[in-house]
Amino acid sequence: MRAARTAGARTAAARTAAARTAGAALVCALVAGLTTSCTGSAGDRPAIVVTTNILGDVTRNVVGDQADVTVLMKANADPHSFGVSARQAAEIEQADLVVYNGLGLEENVLRHVDAAESSGVPTVAVGERTDPLPYASGGTKGEPDPHFWTDPQRVEAAAELLGEEVAKHVDGVDKKAVKAHAAAYGKKLDGLHSWMRKRFGEIPEEERNLVTNHHVFGYLAERYHFRVIGAVIPSGTTLASPSAADLESLSSAIEKARTPAIFVDSSQPDRLAKVLKEESDLEVRVIPLFSESLTPKGEGAATYLQMMRANTKAIADGLKTLKNP
Structure with missing residues (x-):
């Protein structure tokens, strides 16, 4: 009898130990999703973290299957205002390489990137290394413009840069x-650039005038010889607000240039553009563009190439003269 009880006790103890082991493994698996694994290894594949979804798409095309690429910014988000969760902040700190736009674009994320860089994580500020332009007007005049991706030739330079940085800093990838x-x-x-140049070349130079919801197309204007008449928000960030005087000045500029359209970012409300149109009695169309964020699949701009082709068509069609609406 005593032997039976002893054997039973041993069996119960074994079951308890097994349960504890299983529970510990489950906790470990859950924690691994937030930080690193309990063994201290985050996996065999290199990890690259990218802040914006536009740069994320470019990075994935460059990296291919050589590393895991995590993009922090969701589709249709605003790069000026999006933030990161505690889990995403941990991913930044544990990355083999952090890719970010820089030039002040990711206003709520840069402190996490700076912290990771201070702790030894390699980072690359792509916008700062693609021959940035200064804003030509508005409240941010003279400051570096972060929206370099509206010029596909600069994005081509960015892709080459990313290839070099990945090969330099990320162990375990096939450099070739x-x-x-x-x-x-x-x-x-390069093919995209050639197509855009041909498409925009169909627009008479005197009609290549742009009005946007904020200053975002300076690089496109410089590359394809457009003139930026103004912006509803006279700033390089969507977080600023226009004054009544700003709207009045923009209205006068639009009337003088006979610009038939105002282009607004698809992720931003177009209320201000509509107010400008209504209060000034301007005969202009309010046309959405994918200027600062990609979309989910099937919504028109799931990749950088799709985004730029859609925008080129929208701009070219939108700038038809009022005689040919």
Whole structure:
């Protein structure tokens, strides 16, 4: 009898130990999703973290299957105002490489990038290394413009840069494969540039005038010879607000240039553009563009190439003269 009780006690103890082991494994798996695994290894594949979804798409094309690429900014988000969760902040700190736009674009995320860089994580500020332009007007005049991606030739330079940085800093990748991916994507970007130049070339130069919801197309204007008449929000960030005098001045500029359209970001409300149109009695159309964020699949701009082709068509069609609406 005593032997039976002893055997039973041993069996119960074994079951308890097994349950504890299973429970510990479950906790470990859950924690691994937030930080690192309980063994201290985050996995065999290199990890690259990218702040914006536009840069995320470019990075994925360059990296291919050589590393895991995590993009922090969701589709249709505003890069000026999006933030990160505690889990995402941890991913930044544990990355093999952090890719970000820089030039003040990701206003709520840059402190996390700076913290990761201070702790030894390699980072690359792509916008700062693609020959940035200054804002030409508005409240941010003279400051560096972060919206370099509206120029596909600068994005081509960015893709080459990313290939070099990944090969330099990320262990475990096939450097030749990354270089080949960057070159192949570069050819697609060069093809995009040629197509955009031809499409915009169909617009008479005197009609290449742009009015946007904020200053975002300076690089496109410089590359394809457009003139930026003004912006509803005379700033490089969507977080600013226009005054009545700003709207009045913009209305006068639109009337003088006979601009038939105002282009607003698809992720931003177009209320101010409509107010400007109504209060000034301007005969202009309010046309959405995908200027600062990609969309989910199937919504028109799931990749950078799709976004730029959609925007080029929208701008070209929108700038038809009022005689040919």
